[in-house]
Amino acid sequence: MPRRSAFPLWLLFFLSFARAVAASPEISLELDRDWAWQRGDNPRWADPAFNDSSWPRISAQAFANVRPAAQRDGTFWYRQRVQAPAADGMALELGPIDGAYEVFANGTRIGGLGTFPPHAEWYSARNLLFPVPAGSNDLLIAIRVYRWKLAPQWYSLGIDTAQLPVLGSESALRTDLSLRHERLLLRQFPAFEIGLLCLIVGCVALELYRRDRAEVQHLWLGLAFVFAFFDGIGGMLSVTTTAFPVLPFMLVATAVNGIEQCAAVLFLGTCISRRPPLFVKILGIAFMAAVMLSGVAFALGAQQLAIGANRSIDLWLPASVLLGVVAAARTASKREPNAPVLAVGVTAYEVSLVWAFRLRNYFPQLPATVPFGPFEARIPDLGTAVFAVCMFYVLVRRFLRLREEREQLGQEFEAARRVQTLLVPAHPPETPGFTVNADYTPAKEVGGDFYQILPAEDGSVLVVVGDVSGKGLRAAMLVSHIIGGLRHEPSRRPSEVLEHLNTALMGQTDGGFVTCGCALLDKGGGVTLANAGHIYPYRNGEELEVPSGLPLGLIANPTYPETRIQITPGDRLTFVSDGVVEARNARGELFGFERTRQLSMQPAAAISKAAQSFGQDDDITVVTIAMQPA
Amino acid sequence: MQTDTKVKVDKSTGASGQPVTILRFIGDISSTSREAVLGTYQSLPEEDRARILLDFSGVEYINSSGIALIIQMLLEASRSEQIIRAFGLTPHFQKVFTMVGITKYTSLYGDEATARASF
Numbered sequence: 001m002p003r004r005s006a007f008p009l010w011l012l013f014f015l016s017f018a019r020a021v022a023a024s025p026e027i028s029l030e031l032d033r034d035w036a037w038q039r040g041d042n043p044r045w046a047d048p049a050f051n052d053s054s055w056p057r058i059s060a061q062a063f064a065n066v067r068p069a070a071q072r073d074g075t076f077w078y079r080q081r082v083q084a085p086a087a088d089g090m091a092l093e094l095g096p097i098d099g100a101y102e103v104f105a106n107g108t109r110i111g112g113l114g115t116f117p118p119h120a121e122w123y124s125a126r127n128l129l130f131p132v133p134a135g136s137n138d139l140l141i142a143i144r145v146y147r148w149k150l151a152p153q154w155y156s157l158g159i160d161t162a163q164l165p166v167l168g169s170e171s172a173l174r175t176d177l178s179l180r181h182e183r184l185l186l187r188q189f190p191a192f193e194i195g196l197l198c199l200i201v202g203c204v205a206l207e208l209y210r211r212d213r214a215e216v217q218h219l220w221l222g223l224a225f226v227f228a229f230f231d232g233i234g235g236m237l238s239v240t241t242t243a244f245p246v247l248p249f250m251l252v253a254t255a256v257n258g259i260e261q262c263a264a265v266l267f268l269g270t271c272i273s274r275r276p277p278l279f280v281k282i283l284g285i286a287f288m289a290a291v292m293l294s295g296v297a298f299a300l301g302a303q304q305l306a307i308g309a310n311r312s313i314d315l316w317l318p319a320s321v322l323l324g325v326v327a328a329a330r331t332a333s334k335r336e337p338n339a340p341v342l343a344v345g346v347t348a349y350e351v352s353l354v355w356a357f358r359l360r361n362y363f364p365q366l367p368a369t370v371p372f373g374p375f376e377a378r379i380p381d382l383g384t385a386v387f388a389v390c391m392f393y394v395l396v397r398r399f400l401r402l403r404e405e406r407e408q409l410g411q412e413f414e415a416a417r418r419v420q421t422l423l424v425p426a427h428p429p430e431t432p433g434f435t436v437n438a439d440y441t442p443a444k445e446v447g448g449d450f451y452q453i454l455p456a457e458d459g460s461v462l463v464v465v466g467d468v469s470g471k472g473l474r475a476a477m478l479v480s481h482i483i484g485g486l487r488h489e490p491s492r493r494p495s496e497v498l499e500h501l502n503t504a505l506m507g508q509t510d511g512g513f514v515t516c517g518c519a520l521l522d523k524g525g526g527v528t529l530a531n532a533g534h535i536y537p538y539r540n541g542e543e544l545e546v547p548s549g550l551p552l553g554l555i556a557n558p559t560y561p562e563t564r565i566q567i568t569p570g571d572r573l574t575f576v577s578d579g580v581v582e583a584r585n586a587r588g589e590l591f592g593f594e595r596t597r598q599l600s601m602q603p604a605a606a607i608s609k610a611a612q613s614f615g616q617d618d619d620i621t622v623v624t625i626a627m628q629p630a
Numbered sequence: 631m632q633t634d635t636k637v638k639v640d641k642s643t644g645a646s647g648q649p650v651t652i653l654r655f656i657g658d659i660s661s662t663s664r665e666a667v668l669g670t671y672q673s674l675p676e677e678d679r680a681r682i683l684l685d686f687s688g689v690e691y692i693n694s695s696g697i698a699l700i701i702q703m704l705l706e707a708s709r710s711e712q713i714i715r716a717f718g719l720t721p722h723f724q725k726v727f728t729m730v731g732i733t734k735y736t737s738l739y740g741d742e743a744t745a746r747a748s749f
Contacts, residue, residue: 469694470661512698515730533730550731554701578694578726588690590722618693 028168031080031141032060041075041144046104048140052079060164064095073149075116082139084167090132091170092141093177095163096124099147105132106140113242116146121245124238127163127177131170141165148247149301181240188236190377194385195232201392202226208399217270220263221391227260228384247299254295262288264349265320271327271346280323287316317354324350338394345390352383413445416476420446423483428453431461433523437624439608441579447619448475449577452486459523462492465575465623466516466534469509469551475619481508494518494530495560498552502532505553513551517575525567525627530560535581538574538600539567543593572626574600576607579620583611591615635659635666639674644681644749651678652742656688659696667699671706679712681749685742687718697730704735717745 036055044050058071063078084090092103092110100114100122111130114122132139166173202225209218234253237244265284269276276284290312297306324346332343355366369376420442428436436453448468455461464486468475485504489497497518505514517534521527529537529544533551536543549560567573576596583591591614599607604622611620640652653670657663671682684700686692692700707714717739719727724738739745 467694469698509698511702512695513701513730515694531729535729548729548731550734551701554705581722582691582693584691590691592722593725 028172029082029084029166030060031082031165031167033080033082034059035063035078035080037071037076037078039071039074039076041077045077045079046107046109046142046144048081048106048138050079055079064164072147075144075146078143078145080141082141082167083137084132084139085137087169088134089170090134090167091173092130092132093127093166093168093173094130094143095127095165097143097145098122098124099145101143101145103130104140104142104144105130106135107142108133112144114146114245116144120146120148121247122146122148123242123244124246124249126240126242127180128242129170129173129177132167139167141167150298150303150306184240187376188240189375190372191232191236191381194377194381194388195229195236197385197388197392198225198232199229201388201395202229204392204395204399208395208402211402216275217267218395220267220270220276221395223263224260224267225388225391227256227263230256231260232381250295251299254292258288258291258295261291261320264353265323268320268323268327268346271331271342272323283316283319283323287313287320290316321350321354324353338397341390342394345387345394348383348386348390350383352380352387355380355383413473416446416473419480420476423480424450425453429455431455431625433459433628434461434521435626435628436461436463437604437626439604439620439622441608441612441616441620442471443579443616443619444472446473446476447471448479449579449619449621450479450483451575451621451623452483453623453625454486454492456492460492461521461625462494462497463519463521463573463575463623463625464497464516465518465577465621466514466532466552467577467579467619467621468514469512471619474510478505478508478514481505482514492520493562494520494528495562498530498532498549498560499558502552502558503556506556507553509553513553515551515578519573519575519625521567521573521625521627525569525571527565527567527573529563529565532558532560535576535578538576538597539565540571541597541601543597544573567627569627569629572601572624574604574607575621575623576600577619577621579616579618580607580611580622582618583614583620584617585615635663637666637670639670641678642683642746645747646749648681648749649678650681650683650746650749652683652685654685654688658691658693659689659699660691660693661695661699663696664699667696668703671703679707679710682707682712682714683742683745683749684714684716684736685718686716686723687742689718689723690720692723692726697726697732701730701732701735704732708735713749715739715745715748717742 034057036052037058038045038052038055058078092105094103097113100112100116100120102112103110110132111128113128114120202222205218205222205225209215209222231253234249234256238249238253262284265280265287266276269280269284272280290309293309294306294313297309328343328346328350331339331346367379369378370382424440428438431453432455438451438453440447440449440451442449448471449466451463451465453461453463466482468478482501482505485501486497489500491497491500498516501514501516513533515534516532517529517537518531519527519529519537529546531546531548533548536545538544544565546563547561549558581591581593581596591611596607599610604624607622608620634657636656638654638656640654642650642652644650651674655666659667671679704714714736716736719738727733727738737748739748
């Protein structure tokens with residue numbers, strides 16, 4: 001998706017570049033004389049007849065770069081007289097002005113940008129063009145400006161900040177302005193592409209985290225890259241559009257940048273240990289707070305707080321860089337195939353971080369950009385690009401490895417399922433004199449329920465139904481162990497079968513247990529039952545409350561009392577696992593004992609199906625055994 | 631579908647005037663509740679473990695892994711000659727507790743007042 005949407009922008013960039021280098025517009029007249037200026041607000045100051053000779057003066061160059069504190073926090077007027085040709089189709093081009101402003105020509109308002117107090121809003125960036133009505137040669141240009149109390153140290157004023165106002169042919173100026181704007185867009189091209197790369201890498205990392213929540217490194221890396229993308233887009237918008245008022249834009253931009261820095265620090269922490277250590281969390285939050293606070297303080301007009309917060313970044317930055325060095329060294333020392341690439345990426349990120357934040361402040365002779373074909377790229381952006389490419393490589397490798405592991409795990413589960421299919425029969429064996437019906441539906445690929453129908457030559461049938469606490473592969477392994485024990489069980493007395501199973505399971509259940517119901521049916525209809533904490537069986541639709549011992553695997557040498565009952569031809573016993581009675585619907589309601597009892601004369605598959613339809617939450621096993629007529 | 635288990639520890643006194651520690655469970659109890667069930671019990675000071683009352687009135691669902699955790703706690707308490715009683719179980723889980731033999735190690739009560747009066 002990002003690639004497809006980026007294509008028209010590519011085209012625009014190249015077309016703009018072609019036009020920009022082909023054209024060379026004619027410029028008419030620069031307003032290079034001093035401006036008279038005054039603090040205050042008076043509509044008469046737009047009047048060409050007003051005498052401003054007592055006003056202080058500011059040079060044209062200083063006006064273009066105006067920053068002095070004396071000209072902040074209030075409304076100011078600037079006036080300059082120009083001898084201009086009294087022709088039609090003239091216009092005035094103004095560079096970016098740090099505040100809301102209105103422009104007047106000979107007392108007539110010809111345009112402006114932003115709104116004045118009490119609801120002041122102003123915008124950064126963009127030179128703007130204002131048509132000047134035809135009139136006399138003597139033209140009085142008056143500009144009314146409202147400036148915020150703090151200078152915009154933390155956002156760019158955009159292009160041509162030192163450009164003097166220009167008066168000239170509107171068509172020529174418009175062509176020239178359009179070309180310069182396109183050149184500006186062109187200069188953003190590498191940053192835009194790097195931003196897209198960050199977005200792609202961020203999304204890949206977040207997708208990997210979605211697949212495996214234990215890998216928090218992917219979360220922090222993904223957040224850092226996605227917010228780096230938004231940070232970059234914000235930077236581009238701040239110099240290419242006038243769509244966003246400065247203060248709200250700054251608040252959002254510093255919040256985005258703060259989150260990006262915090263996520264990046266936490267990512268570096270995960271290079272040191274699997275989960276970021278506490279000091280790394282503190283560093284990340286402090287870094288984020290410093291960046292965000294500088295924006296909030298600026299928006300509130302709290303100059304000292306803004307400066308303090310900005311300077312505190314100087315404090316956190318070295319700590320972050322040190323963390324990066326440790327992270328790179330730690331990563332490089334790891335014996336994993338991606339370690340060298342990851343270390344290179346982390347190092348590139350550190351260079352980009354230091355360069356972007358502070359290095360050029362202390363070493364201004366260092367270059368800010370490097371040529372990049374017809375474009376130019378900011379050095380921090382290049383560092384980010386190297387980091388992004390390295391991480392993309394690492395993430396793709398991890399993604400492939402994860403897929404391979406999942407496939408392998410899937411194969412292992414399939415193998416376990418096949419083994420369980422052999423152990424828990426799909427069709428019960430022949431049981432002369434009795435009709436056995438069973439259904440077994442695990443909640444996952446493999447289950448922790450089990451049943452065995454063990455007929456003997458004397459015409460008796462031993463029925464064992466059980467449930468290992470827990471689900472999945474671990475429970476299934478225990479089921480294999482239990483069935484192995486049952487197949488070699490010498491006794492057919494239910495209490496002894498349970499006692500032997502308990503002995504075999506002691507120390508094997510890892511804190512869990514196994515419930516198990518056991519019944520021996522002789523060919524005459526005598527039934528001996530023993531129960532180790534399993535759901536009571538049903539006889540002819542009624543619950544049989546048999547005395548129960550503790551589930552298997554909990555204590556040594558338990559006793560399992562036996563209960564003897566007599567059934568006659570046509571009678572039926574039904575055994576279920578707790579997956580039936582504890583099936584839950586979306587409202588959290590349980591299937592329950594009463595519903596199970598009412599269904600207990602149904603075929604096993606019907607009981608199982610009813611519980612599944614209600615809301616299967618656990619493995620489901622149903623076994624019915626009916627005595628055939630003689 | 632399952633919700634996390636929360637546990638709140640309260641202190642009260644039984645009918646005999648002896649202190650009783652009440653563990654109030656809220657949410658489902660399952661394999662992920664090890665810390666809430668066993669962790670809370672094991673982190674109690676020795677003097678607070680002599681008489682413990684388990685409050686299940688905020689619990690809607692307990693699966694077999696959750697029951698295993700409760701049994702482990704009861705067996706540990708039994709070995710240390712501590713007394714554990716419980717109240718607030720739904721009729722369904724009262725029956726399940728009876729089936730798995732938990733009632734050999736604890737007594738189940740319908741409400742808190744009756745349960746506290748039993749100490």
